[in-house]
Amino acid sequence: MSIAEQPLSGDLRAEIRAIAQAEPHPRGASVAALRLVQAHMGWISTPHLNEVADVLGMSAADLDGIATYFNLLFRRPVGRHVIMLCDSVSCWIMGRERLCAHLCRTLDIQPGQTTADDAITFLPIVCLGHCDHAPAMLVDDTLYGDVDTPTLDHLIDTLREPPP
Ligand code: FES
Structure with a gap:
Protein backbone atom coordinates (compact mmCIF):
# COMPACT_ATOMS: atom_id res chain seq x y z
CA MET A 1 0.00 0.00 0.00
CA SER A 2 1.46 3.39 -0.97
CA ILE A 3 1.78 6.18 1.59
CA ALA A 4 -1.05 8.01 -0.23
CA GLU A 5 -3.41 5.13 0.58
CA GLN A 6 -2.33 4.50 4.16
CA PRO A 7 -4.73 5.84 6.79
CA LEU A 8 -3.62 8.94 8.68
CA SER A 9 -2.01 8.13 12.00
CA GLY A 10 -3.98 8.49 15.22
CA ASP A 11 -1.65 11.32 16.26
CA LEU A 12 -2.27 13.22 13.04
CA ARG A 13 -6.04 12.79 13.33
CA ALA A 14 -5.82 14.03 16.94
CA GLU A 15 -3.83 17.09 15.81
CA ILE A 16 -6.47 17.86 13.18
CA ARG A 17 -9.21 17.48 15.77
CA ALA A 18 -7.36 19.89 18.08
CA ILE A 19 -7.01 22.47 15.30
CA ALA A 20 -10.74 22.15 14.57
CA GLN A 21 -11.68 22.55 18.22
CA ALA A 22 -9.82 25.86 18.37
CA GLU A 23 -12.02 27.26 15.58
CA PRO A 24 -15.59 28.56 15.99
CA HIS A 25 -16.53 26.33 13.04
CA PRO A 26 -14.51 23.24 12.01
CA ARG A 27 -14.52 24.52 8.43
CA GLY A 28 -12.17 27.28 9.61
CA ALA A 29 -9.56 24.60 10.28
CA SER A 30 -9.64 23.17 6.77
CA VAL A 31 -6.55 24.90 5.33
CA ALA A 32 -4.45 24.33 8.46
CA ALA A 33 -5.53 20.67 8.55
CA LEU A 34 -4.69 20.13 4.89
CA ARG A 35 -1.33 21.85 5.30
CA LEU A 36 -0.60 19.55 8.22
CA VAL A 37 -1.37 16.47 6.13
CA GLN A 38 0.78 17.83 3.30
CA ALA A 39 3.68 18.47 5.68
CA HIS A 40 3.57 14.82 6.73
CA MET A 41 2.73 13.17 3.41
CA GLY A 42 4.19 15.56 0.83
CA TRP A 43 0.80 16.05 -0.87
CA ILE A 44 -2.92 15.50 -0.25
CA SER A 45 -4.22 12.27 -1.73
CA THR A 46 -7.95 11.68 -2.11
CA PRO A 47 -8.08 9.09 0.71
CA HIS A 48 -6.37 11.59 3.02
CA LEU A 49 -8.65 14.41 1.92
CA ASN A 50 -11.64 12.17 2.67
CA GLU A 51 -10.27 11.42 6.14
CA VAL A 52 -9.74 15.13 6.91
CA ALA A 53 -13.28 15.90 5.69
CA ASP A 54 -14.57 13.17 7.99
CA VAL A 55 -12.68 14.57 11.02
CA LEU A 56 -13.89 18.11 10.25
CA GLY A 57 -17.46 16.99 9.58
CA MET A 58 -17.45 18.46 6.08
CA SER A 59 -18.25 16.93 2.72
CA ALA A 60 -15.22 15.78 0.73
CA ALA A 61 -16.42 17.87 -2.22
CA ASP A 62 -16.45 21.02 -0.06
CA LEU A 63 -12.97 20.34 1.26
CA ASP A 64 -11.67 19.51 -2.21
CA GLY A 65 -12.98 22.87 -3.41
CA ILE A 66 -10.84 24.54 -0.76
CA ALA A 67 -7.81 22.33 -1.46
CA THR A 68 -7.86 23.02 -5.19
CA TYR A 69 -8.36 26.77 -4.69
CA PHE A 70 -5.06 27.27 -2.87
CA ASN A 71 -1.89 27.11 -4.97
CA LEU A 72 0.19 25.92 -2.05
CA LEU A 73 -1.91 22.81 -1.42
CA PHE A 74 -0.90 19.97 -3.71
CA ARG A 75 -3.54 17.46 -4.83
CA ARG A 76 -1.02 15.53 -6.92
CA PRO A 77 2.32 14.04 -5.92
CA VAL A 78 5.24 16.48 -6.03
CA GLY A 79 8.99 16.06 -5.75
CA ARG A 80 10.98 16.54 -2.56
S1 FES B 1 4.30 39.86 -10.39
FE1 FES B 1 4.29 40.11 -8.25
S2 FES B 1 5.86 38.79 -7.57
FE2 FES B 1 5.76 38.40 -9.70
Missing part, protein backbone atom coordinates in the same frame (compact mmCIF):
# COMPACT_ATOMS: atom_id res chain seq x y z
CA HIS A 81 11.22 20.25 -3.43
CA VAL A 82 8.86 22.55 -5.30
CA ILE A 83 10.01 25.55 -7.32
CA MET A 84 7.17 27.99 -8.02
CA LEU A 85 8.09 30.71 -10.49
CA CYS A 86 5.81 33.74 -10.58
CA ASP A 87 4.07 34.21 -13.93
CA SER A 88 2.31 37.52 -13.24
CA VAL A 89 2.92 40.79 -14.99
CA SER A 90 5.90 42.36 -13.16
CA CYS A 91 7.84 39.13 -13.38
CA TRP A 92 7.00 38.77 -17.07
CA ILE A 93 8.37 42.25 -17.68
CA MET A 94 11.52 41.43 -15.70
CA GLY A 95 12.44 38.30 -17.65
CA ARG A 96 10.41 35.49 -16.14
CA GLU A 97 10.19 33.70 -19.50
CA ARG A 98 13.97 33.48 -19.79
CA LEU A 99 14.12 31.91 -16.33
CA CYS A 100 11.29 29.51 -17.19
CA ALA A 101 13.13 28.34 -20.30
CA HIS A 102 16.35 27.95 -18.29
CA LEU A 103 14.57 25.86 -15.65
CA CYS A 104 12.91 23.64 -18.26
CA ARG A 105 16.22 23.09 -20.05
CA THR A 106 18.22 22.44 -16.88
CA LEU A 107 15.65 20.19 -15.21
CA ASP A 108 14.58 18.54 -18.50
CA ILE A 109 10.90 18.99 -17.63
CA GLN A 110 8.02 21.30 -18.51
CA PRO A 111 6.09 23.47 -16.02
CA GLY A 112 3.82 21.20 -13.98
CA GLN A 113 6.23 18.26 -14.10
CA THR A 114 8.65 16.59 -11.68
CA THR A 115 12.24 15.60 -12.45
CA ALA A 116 13.00 11.92 -13.05
CA ASP A 117 14.94 11.70 -9.76
CA ASP A 118 11.85 12.99 -7.91
CA ALA A 119 13.90 15.87 -6.50
CA ILE A 120 12.15 18.92 -7.99
CA THR A 121 8.67 19.86 -9.19
CA PHE A 122 8.42 23.05 -11.22
CA LEU A 123 5.13 24.98 -11.09
CA PRO A 124 3.99 28.42 -12.21
CA ILE A 125 2.30 30.58 -9.58
CA VAL A 126 0.42 33.87 -9.56
CA CYS A 127 1.92 37.05 -8.06
CA LEU A 128 3.87 36.31 -4.89
CA GLY A 129 3.58 39.90 -3.68
CA HIS A 130 7.32 40.43 -4.23
CA CYS A 131 6.92 42.51 -7.40
CA ASP A 132 9.50 45.12 -6.33
CA HIS A 133 12.05 42.31 -6.57
CA ALA A 134 10.76 40.68 -9.75
CA PRO A 135 11.37 38.11 -11.07
CA ALA A 136 10.37 36.22 -7.95
CA MET A 137 9.93 32.59 -7.00
CA LEU A 138 9.03 30.46 -4.01
CA VAL A 139 11.15 27.40 -3.33
CA ASP A 140 9.46 25.23 -0.70
CA ASP A 141 8.83 27.86 2.01
CA THR A 142 11.51 30.35 0.97
CA LEU A 143 10.79 33.43 -1.14
CA TYR A 144 13.47 34.62 -3.60
CA GLY A 145 13.59 37.93 -5.46
CA ASP A 146 15.74 39.39 -8.24
CA VAL A 147 16.21 35.84 -9.47
CA ASP A 148 18.81 35.25 -12.19
CA THR A 149 20.19 32.13 -13.84
CA PRO A 150 23.27 31.75 -11.55
CA THR A 151 20.88 31.81 -8.54
CA LEU A 152 18.75 29.13 -10.21
CA ASP A 153 21.75 26.95 -11.02
CA HIS A 154 23.07 27.15 -7.48
CA LEU A 155 19.65 26.34 -6.03
CA ILE A 156 19.09 23.40 -8.34
CA ASP A 157 22.46 21.91 -7.35
CA THR A 158 21.49 22.23 -3.68
CA LEU A 159 17.98 20.83 -4.14
CA ARG A 160 19.27 17.85 -6.08
CA GLU A 161 21.43 16.69 -3.21
CA PRO A 162 20.01 13.37 -1.99
CA PRO A 163 18.14 13.43 1.34
CA PRO A 164 20.28 12.45 4.38
Whole structure:
Protein backbone atom coordinates (compact mmCIF):
# COMPACT_ATOMS: atom_id res chain seq x y z
CA MET A 1 0.00 0.00 0.00
CA SER A 2 1.46 3.39 -0.97
CA ILE A 3 1.78 6.18 1.59
CA ALA A 4 -1.05 8.01 -0.23
CA GLU A 5 -3.41 5.13 0.58
CA GLN A 6 -2.33 4.50 4.16
CA PRO A 7 -4.73 5.84 6.79
CA LEU A 8 -3.62 8.94 8.68
CA SER A 9 -2.01 8.13 12.00
CA GLY A 10 -3.98 8.49 15.22
CA ASP A 11 -1.65 11.32 16.26
CA LEU A 12 -2.27 13.22 13.04
CA ARG A 13 -6.04 12.79 13.33
CA ALA A 14 -5.82 14.03 16.94
CA GLU A 15 -3.83 17.09 15.81
CA ILE A 16 -6.47 17.86 13.18
CA ARG A 17 -9.21 17.48 15.77
CA ALA A 18 -7.36 19.89 18.08
CA ILE A 19 -7.01 22.47 15.30
CA ALA A 20 -10.74 22.15 14.57
CA GLN A 21 -11.68 22.55 18.22
CA ALA A 22 -9.82 25.86 18.37
CA GLU A 23 -12.02 27.26 15.58
CA PRO A 24 -15.59 28.56 15.99
CA HIS A 25 -16.53 26.33 13.04
CA PRO A 26 -14.51 23.24 12.01
CA ARG A 27 -14.52 24.52 8.43
CA GLY A 28 -12.17 27.28 9.61
CA ALA A 29 -9.56 24.60 10.28
CA SER A 30 -9.64 23.17 6.77
CA VAL A 31 -6.55 24.90 5.33
CA ALA A 32 -4.45 24.33 8.46
CA ALA A 33 -5.53 20.67 8.55
CA LEU A 34 -4.69 20.13 4.89
CA ARG A 35 -1.33 21.85 5.30
CA LEU A 36 -0.60 19.55 8.22
CA VAL A 37 -1.37 16.47 6.13
CA GLN A 38 0.78 17.83 3.30
CA ALA A 39 3.68 18.47 5.68
CA HIS A 40 3.57 14.82 6.73
CA MET A 41 2.73 13.17 3.41
CA GLY A 42 4.19 15.56 0.83
CA TRP A 43 0.80 16.05 -0.87
CA ILE A 44 -2.92 15.50 -0.25
CA SER A 45 -4.22 12.27 -1.73
CA THR A 46 -7.95 11.68 -2.11
CA PRO A 47 -8.08 9.09 0.71
CA HIS A 48 -6.37 11.59 3.02
CA LEU A 49 -8.65 14.41 1.92
CA ASN A 50 -11.64 12.17 2.67
CA GLU A 51 -10.27 11.42 6.14
CA VAL A 52 -9.74 15.13 6.91
CA ALA A 53 -13.28 15.90 5.69
CA ASP A 54 -14.57 13.17 7.99
CA VAL A 55 -12.68 14.57 11.02
CA LEU A 56 -13.89 18.11 10.25
CA GLY A 57 -17.46 16.99 9.58
CA MET A 58 -17.45 18.46 6.08
CA SER A 59 -18.25 16.93 2.72
CA ALA A 60 -15.22 15.78 0.73
CA ALA A 61 -16.42 17.87 -2.22
CA ASP A 62 -16.45 21.02 -0.06
CA LEU A 63 -12.97 20.34 1.26
CA ASP A 64 -11.67 19.51 -2.21
CA GLY A 65 -12.98 22.87 -3.41
CA ILE A 66 -10.84 24.54 -0.76
CA ALA A 67 -7.81 22.33 -1.46
CA THR A 68 -7.86 23.02 -5.19
CA TYR A 69 -8.36 26.77 -4.69
CA PHE A 70 -5.06 27.27 -2.87
CA ASN A 71 -1.89 27.11 -4.97
CA LEU A 72 0.19 25.92 -2.05
CA LEU A 73 -1.91 22.81 -1.42
CA PHE A 74 -0.90 19.97 -3.71
CA ARG A 75 -3.54 17.46 -4.83
CA ARG A 76 -1.02 15.53 -6.92
CA PRO A 77 2.32 14.04 -5.92
CA VAL A 78 5.24 16.48 -6.03
CA GLY A 79 8.99 16.06 -5.75
CA ARG A 80 10.98 16.54 -2.56
CA HIS A 81 11.22 20.25 -3.43
CA VAL A 82 8.86 22.55 -5.30
CA ILE A 83 10.01 25.55 -7.32
CA MET A 84 7.17 27.99 -8.02
CA LEU A 85 8.09 30.71 -10.49
CA CYS A 86 5.81 33.74 -10.58
CA ASP A 87 4.07 34.21 -13.93
CA SER A 88 2.31 37.52 -13.24
CA VAL A 89 2.92 40.79 -14.99
CA SER A 90 5.90 42.36 -13.16
CA CYS A 91 7.84 39.13 -13.38
CA TRP A 92 7.00 38.77 -17.07
CA ILE A 93 8.37 42.25 -17.68
CA MET A 94 11.52 41.43 -15.70
CA GLY A 95 12.44 38.30 -17.65
CA ARG A 96 10.41 35.49 -16.14
CA GLU A 97 10.19 33.70 -19.50
CA ARG A 98 13.97 33.48 -19.79
CA LEU A 99 14.12 31.91 -16.33
CA CYS A 100 11.29 29.51 -17.19
CA ALA A 101 13.13 28.34 -20.30
CA HIS A 102 16.35 27.95 -18.29
CA LEU A 103 14.57 25.86 -15.65
CA CYS A 104 12.91 23.64 -18.26
CA ARG A 105 16.22 23.09 -20.05
CA THR A 106 18.22 22.44 -16.88
CA LEU A 107 15.65 20.19 -15.21
CA ASP A 108 14.58 18.54 -18.50
CA ILE A 109 10.90 18.99 -17.63
CA GLN A 110 8.02 21.30 -18.51
CA PRO A 111 6.09 23.47 -16.02
CA GLY A 112 3.82 21.20 -13.98
CA GLN A 113 6.23 18.26 -14.10
CA THR A 114 8.65 16.59 -11.68
CA THR A 115 12.24 15.60 -12.45
CA ALA A 116 13.00 11.92 -13.05
CA ASP A 117 14.94 11.70 -9.76
CA ASP A 118 11.85 12.99 -7.91
CA ALA A 119 13.90 15.87 -6.50
CA ILE A 120 12.15 18.92 -7.99
CA THR A 121 8.67 19.86 -9.19
CA PHE A 122 8.42 23.05 -11.22
CA LEU A 123 5.13 24.98 -11.09
CA PRO A 124 3.99 28.42 -12.21
CA ILE A 125 2.30 30.58 -9.58
CA VAL A 126 0.42 33.87 -9.56
CA CYS A 127 1.92 37.05 -8.06
CA LEU A 128 3.87 36.31 -4.89
CA GLY A 129 3.58 39.90 -3.68
CA HIS A 130 7.32 40.43 -4.23
CA CYS A 131 6.92 42.51 -7.40
CA ASP A 132 9.50 45.12 -6.33
CA HIS A 133 12.05 42.31 -6.57
CA ALA A 134 10.76 40.68 -9.75
CA PRO A 135 11.37 38.11 -11.07
CA ALA A 136 10.37 36.22 -7.95
CA MET A 137 9.93 32.59 -7.00
CA LEU A 138 9.03 30.46 -4.01
CA VAL A 139 11.15 27.40 -3.33
CA ASP A 140 9.46 25.23 -0.70
CA ASP A 141 8.83 27.86 2.01
CA THR A 142 11.51 30.35 0.97
CA LEU A 143 10.79 33.43 -1.14
CA TYR A 144 13.47 34.62 -3.60
CA GLY A 145 13.59 37.93 -5.46
CA ASP A 146 15.74 39.39 -8.24
CA VAL A 147 16.21 35.84 -9.47
CA ASP A 148 18.81 35.25 -12.19
CA THR A 149 20.19 32.13 -13.84
CA PRO A 150 23.27 31.75 -11.55
CA THR A 151 20.88 31.81 -8.54
CA LEU A 152 18.75 29.13 -10.21
CA ASP A 153 21.75 26.95 -11.02
CA HIS A 154 23.07 27.15 -7.48
CA LEU A 155 19.65 26.34 -6.03
CA ILE A 156 19.09 23.40 -8.34
CA ASP A 157 22.46 21.91 -7.35
CA THR A 158 21.49 22.23 -3.68
CA LEU A 159 17.98 20.83 -4.14
CA ARG A 160 19.27 17.85 -6.08
CA GLU A 161 21.43 16.69 -3.21
CA PRO A 162 20.01 13.37 -1.99
CA PRO A 163 18.14 13.43 1.34
CA PRO A 164 20.28 12.45 4.38
S1 FES B 1 4.30 39.86 -10.39
FE1 FES B 1 5.76 38.40 -9.70
S2 FES B 1 5.86 38.79 -7.57
FE2 FES B 1 4.29 40.11 -8.25
